[in-house]
Amino acid sequence: MSHSFSVDLGGLIDLLSEHLYSGPEVYVRELMQNGIDAIRARQQGSGEVFSPALGFEISNETLTFTDNGVGLTPDDIHTFLATIGRSSKRGNIELIGQFGIGLLACFLVSEEIELVSRSASGTPPLRWLGRADGSYTLEDGPADTPIGTRVTLSAREGRAEYLLPERVSEWAGDFGGLLPFPVAVNGVAVNGQGAPWLDTSHGEEARREAVMAYGAELLGVPPLDFVDIDTGAGQVRGVAFILPWTPTLERRGQHRVYVRHMLLSDREEELTPRWAFFIRAVLDGQGLRPNAARDALRDDGELRAAREEIAAQLRAYLVDLAGRDPAALRRLIKLHFLSIKALAAEDDAFLQLFMPWLPFETSAGSLALPEYLALGSQEHPEIRFSGDLNLYRQAAQLALPGQTPIVRAIYTYDSALLSRYAALNPGVRLTQLSPNDLVQEFSALTPQELAQTATLREVARDTLLPLDAEARVSRFDPAELPALAFARPHRELARTREKVGGAGGGLWTDLLGDLGAGGQEAAMEVHFNVAHPLIQQAARLPDAPLLRRVLGMLYVQALLLGQHPLTTRELALLNGGLADLIGDALAGAGLGERESVSRLN
Amino acid sequence: MSQQLQDLYDRIDDLPRCPEELALIEEAARLTDLMQDEAEGYRVRRMLMDSAHAVGQSEKMLVAFGWCRDYADRHPEALDEGEQQDLLWHHRWVVNAGRTFPQIPTPRLMALYEDYARRILGLSRHNEAFVGLLYAMHIGDGAAASGHFERLTSTVRDELSACPACEAEIEADYHLFCGNDEAALRQIQHILDRRMTCAHIPTGTHALALAPLMRLGRWDEAGQHAARSRQSVSGDPDHLWAQARHLEYLALTSPNAALKWYAHHVAWAEQTRELGAAQTFHAAAAVLFTVLWNGDQTKTYAIRLAPTVPGYAEDGQYSARERMDHHLGEALRLASLFDARNDTAQQRREVDMVLALARIAPPAKA
Numbered sequence: 015m016s017h018s019f020s021v022d023l024g025g026l027i028d029l030l031s032e033h034l035y036s037g038p039e040v041y042v043r044e045l046m047q048n049g050i051d052a053i054r055a056r057q058q059g060s061g062e063v064f065s066p067a068l069g070f071e072i073s074n075e076t077l078t079f080t081d082n083g084v085g086l087t088p089d090d091i092h093t094f095l096a097t098i099g100r101s102s103k104r105g106n107i108e109l110i111g112q113f114g115i116g117l118l119a120c121f122l123v124s125e126e127i128e129l130v131s132r133s134a135s136g137t138p139p140l141r142w143l144g145r146a147d148g149s150y151t152l153e154d155g156p157a158d159t160p161i162g163t164r165v166t167l168s169a170r171e172g173r174a175e176y177l178l179p180e181r182v183s184e185w186a187g188d189f190g191g192l193l194p195f196p197v198a199v200n201g202v203a204v205n206g207q208g209a210p211w212l213d214t215s216h217g218e219e220a221r222r223e224a225v226m227a228y229g230a231e232l233l234g235v236p237p238l239d240f241v242d243i244d245t246g247a248g249q250v251r252g253v254a255f256i257l258p259w260t261p262t263l264e265r266r267g268q269h270r271v272y273v274r275h276m277l278l279s280d281r282e283e284e285l286t287p288r289w290a291f292f293i294r295a296v297l298d299g300q301g302l303r304p305n306a307a308r309d310a311l312r313d314d315g316e317l318r319a320a321r322e323e324i325a326a327q328l329r330a331y332l333v334d335l336a337g338r339d340p341a342a343l344r345r346l347i348k349l350h351f352l353s354i355k356a357l358a359a360e361d362d363a364f365l366q367l368f369m370p371w372l373p374f375e376t377s378a379g380s381l382a383l384p385e386y387l388a389l390g391s392q393e394h395p396e397i398r399f400s401g402d403l404n405l406y407r408q409a410a411q412l413a414l415p416g417q418t419p420i421v422r423a424i425y426t427y428d429s430a431l432l433s434r435y436a437a438l439n440p441g442v443r444l445t446q447l448s449p450n451d452l453v454q455e456f457s458a459l460t461p462q463e464l465a466q467t468a469t470l471r472e473v474a475r476d477t478l479l480p481l482d483a484e485a486r487v488s489r490f491d492p493a494e495l496p497a498l499a500f501a502r503p504h505r506e507l508a509r510t511r512e513k514v515g516g517a518g519g520g521l522w523t524d525l526l527g528d529l530g531a532g533g534q535e536a537a538m539e540v541h542f543n544v545a546h547p548l549i550q551q552a553a554r555l556p557d558a559p560l561l562r563r564v565l566g567m568l569y570v571q572a573l574l575l576g577q578h579p580l581t582t583r584e585l586a587l588l589n590g591g592l593a594d595l596i597g598d599a600l601a602g603a604g605l606g607e608r609e610s611v612s613r614l615n
Numbered sequence: 616m617s618q619q620l621q622d623l624y625d626r627i628d629d630l631p632r633c634p635e636e637l638a639l640i641e642e643a644a645r646l647t648d649l650m651q652d653e654a655e656g657y658r659v660r661r662m663l664m665d666s667a668h669a670v671g672q673s674e675k676m677l678v679a680f681g682w683c684r685d686y687a688d689r690h691p692e693a694l695d696e697g698e699q700q701d702l703l704w705h706h707r708w709v710v711n712a713g714r715t716f717p718q719i720p721t722p723r724l725m726a727l728y729e730d731y732a733r734r735i736l737g738l739s740r741h742n743e744a745f746v747g748l749l750y751a752m753h754i755g756d757g758a759a760a761s762g763h764f765e766r767l768t769s770t771v772r773d774e775l776s777a778c779p780a781c782e783a784e785i786e787a788d789y790h791l792f793c794g795n796d797e798a799a800l801r802q803i804q805h806i807l808d809r810r811m812t813c814a815h816i817p818t819g820t821h822a823l824a825l826a827p828l829m830r831l832g833r834w835d836e837a838g839q840h841a842a843r844s845r846q847s848v849s850g851d852p853d854h855l856w857a858q859a860r861h862l863e864y865l866a867l868t869s870p871n872a873a874l875k876w877y878a879h880h881v882a883w884a885e886q887t888r889e890l891g892a893a894q895t896f897h898a899a900a901a902v903l904f905t906v907l908w909n910g911d912q913t914k915t916y917a918i919r920l921a922p923t924v925p926g927y928a929e930d931g932q933y934s935a936r937e938r939m940d941h942h943l944g945e946a947l948r949l950a951s952l953f954d955a956r957n958d959t960a961q962q963r964r965e966v967d968m969v970l971a972l973a974r975i976a977p978p979a980k981a
Contacts, residue, residue: 579648
């Protein structure tokens with residue numbers, strides 16, 4: 015036994031409103047879309063000459079939309095309006111609108127839809143009246159109905175704001191911004207005269223001026239330049255404006271995309287390559303397909319092929335600019351080097367071409383690679399970089415004039431770019447700094463110094479190893495620094511482990527211990543500078559509490575100089591050492607402990 | 616809050632998930648520690664957890680979580696209910712990430728699991744099944760996996776559950792674990808048809824489809840999935856696993872493109888501390904060089920490798936045999952670390968399954 019089920023049209027409309035469409039205003043888009051489809055059908059049908067037009071007339075919360083397209087025959091009405099969801103292919107013309115579904119959107123703002131239409135095929139005019147409860151009536155239309163379709167809506171309760179003339183004008187102007195025929199609201203045209211980049215009737219100079227003016231209106235300020243886009247896949251035509259500012263994350267990828275002249279989205283991101291955040295594009299695809307909600311493009315082969323062509327055209331623009339107008343390229347790179355770096359990270363040939371132009375933060379300031387390499391050895395060119403901010407800070411502290419500067423490669427693409435650059439240019443040595451690399455530049459001690467510092471080295475090792483620090487004695491510049499401390503990569507892990515362990519240990523202490531297992535190295539490496547007078551004095555001390563206290567304090571001082579946060583034990587060392595030193599100083603000044611305390615009180 | 620910290624936050628806010636963001640958040644954590652501001656330190660480390668998780672550096676996520684968990688336990692009054700709940704939700708990440716570090720022994724993983732269950736007053740059957748299924752598949756316990764799968768698909772989600780997209784993808788993983796490529800592909804299509812999204816979905820989902828489609832000889836479909844996700848996962852350190860799947864596909868369909876893909880991604884595979892993902896990439900690279908080597912001891916290829924890659928050659932010429940041996944050795948070494956910890960041979964089996972792709976006949980040229 016079979017049963018039929020009924021559809022709650024009201025509920026369906028609510029569903030559409032909440033989940034498919036972005037908002038009730040889409041009824042304007044759907045009406046226009048149906049009108050455009052009808053106009054195209056009439057243009058391609060009989061070949062007759064007529065002036066296409068779309069118009070809205072609004073008064074007293076009633077809106078009438080008119081198109082002079084092909085109109086509907088009685089069969090069309092039964093096909094498209096009696097069965098919701100039926101495809102609306104007319105002959106061989108693939109329409110982006112689906113007439114019935116599109117008209118359904120009108121229920122978002124109106125309880126009733128009146129449609130009066132006369133078909134260009136010569137059938138008599140008809141009047142269709144549909145209601146939100148799913149019922150409809152069909153009768154003869156007025157005899158003087160012109161070819162085309164007229165839809166009349168009356169605002170539902172609470173929806174009057176969606177039928178205000180000024181709002182409809184704004185939406186119709188946006189949705190139909192690139193239509194090559196007029197869209198009028200209460201007799202006033204609200205759209206332009208098609209895409210300015212396609213208008214060559216007044217010569218190239220006039221076209222460029224019109225496009226730049228369009229860009230200035232779009233962006234609020236004149237763009238730096240624009241790139242014409244013309245693809246075979248998806249038949250995309252349009253322009254990519256070069257932004258005159260560096261876009262923030264939120265403002266990236268806000269491209270305005272039309273499908274067959276109708277606005278699809280002004281936040282489309284899929285049609286342009288992901289590295290192209292230096293542009294805002296306005297693109298119109300004749301061969302692209304929208305998704306069901308018609309607010310984004312469908313991810314299909316056509317879209318991907320179009321994106322690849324657009325990527326190639328943007329890349330070609332940059333390459334051409336490098337040869338044609340280096341000053342303009344410099345201005346562009348100054349604003350958009352992150353975007354250019356993102357492309358270079360994906361494309362070796364582009365990287366080779368553009369690497370000399372790209373700025374890198376270094377210990378000698380912001381430098382392009384040729385400037386950077388000119389500062390180092392010409393015989394053995396080398397790039398030294400660090401992606402670790404802690405290490406970079408230490409390294410920059412040690413970088414002296416005449417030495418190869420250090421690149422601060424924390425920008426997203428920097429490490430990858432430098433690696434690829436070195437891979438493509440084997441003559442250039444690439445060194446990712448580690449604490450070991452830095453200390454290798456420290457001078458080794460002479461045999462005499464080794465002998466003189468034997469006790470110091472042994473006591474330093476014994477004192478600091480319990481603090482998870484490996485102590486060494488070296489000679490380095492600047493000589494004013496008595497000690498330098500380097501954090502090894504697992505310092506944060508070790509510090510956290512100590513912090514969460516408290517007195518009792520526990521799961522997290524054990525787990526972090528497991529995680530750090532395998533590395534036998536201490537978490538810090540500290541170098542005492544034998545060139546510093548304090549270290550020379552300390553080296554003459556015997557192994558006694560004073561020497562241990564001095565070394566401990568110098569270690570903590572090195573941590574503080576390097577802006578390394580202290581662990582609880584290191585903080586205790588600092589506090590204890592300070593108390594001892596103050597106590598000693600007070601004692602030396604003839605103040606006993608009791609006396610000094612009483613004075614402080 | 617210091618101006619320096621505020622400036623850092625401003626820069627962080629303007630960055631997508633990327634290693635640069637993580638570096639700046641670590642810098643912010645250092646500043647809060649210097650200021651001894653624990654409340655701000657908690658806030659920064661919550662950010663750090665998300666960032667580290669999203670850029671393929673889970674080891675840092677574990678450390679940050681340990682810090683946060685300790686803070687939350689010592690200062691329960693400092694976090695409101697929403698923040699406590701948020702921390703509990705992320706606890707599941709830690710439980711799942713734990714097994715991907717072979718240096719963490721099984722008893723500790725069990726303790727971690729019990730701690731999680733205790734904190735959420737006993738796992739709901741649904742969430743227990745989710746966590747249990749992942750672990751059972753990792754150690755190759757088919758019976759346990761089957762039980763967890765049954766419970767996962769027959770119990771309701773709650774506010775501490777993984778997102779629906781991730782749960783749906785775990786189902787596809789389970790079918791692959793069982794060797795049921797057809798069922799896995801149906802589930803993958805289900806995810807795509809419903810436009811489910813998460814950090815790795817659908818980009819990683821397309822990559823997940825590649826191996827089963829290759830095994831079934833459905834090359835056209837594989838090509839479509841590859842085209843839909845390749846650009847999205849390229850160069851992203853958190854997509855090393857998906858990059859490995861693309862490498863396998865390219866190895867069989869376009870070895871020249873595979874070599875470029877390999878050169879672009881191998882440096883991170885050698886560097887990451889997420890060893891499970893590294894194992895997958897090494898196995899995929901072994902497939903590539905097995906295909907290229909093809910028994911010819913003298914075959915060399917020009918590859919632009921970064922100097923940080925082990926075996927780097929200044930002249931850019933690499934023996935296919937040497938590369939194959941290196942990556943095969945690494946894949947097996949990592950698998951043995953996991954298997955030794957788990958006392959099973961599952962990871963070795965997974966490497967073997969990837970290596971078997973090299974024996975598939977490539978698609979006929981059109």
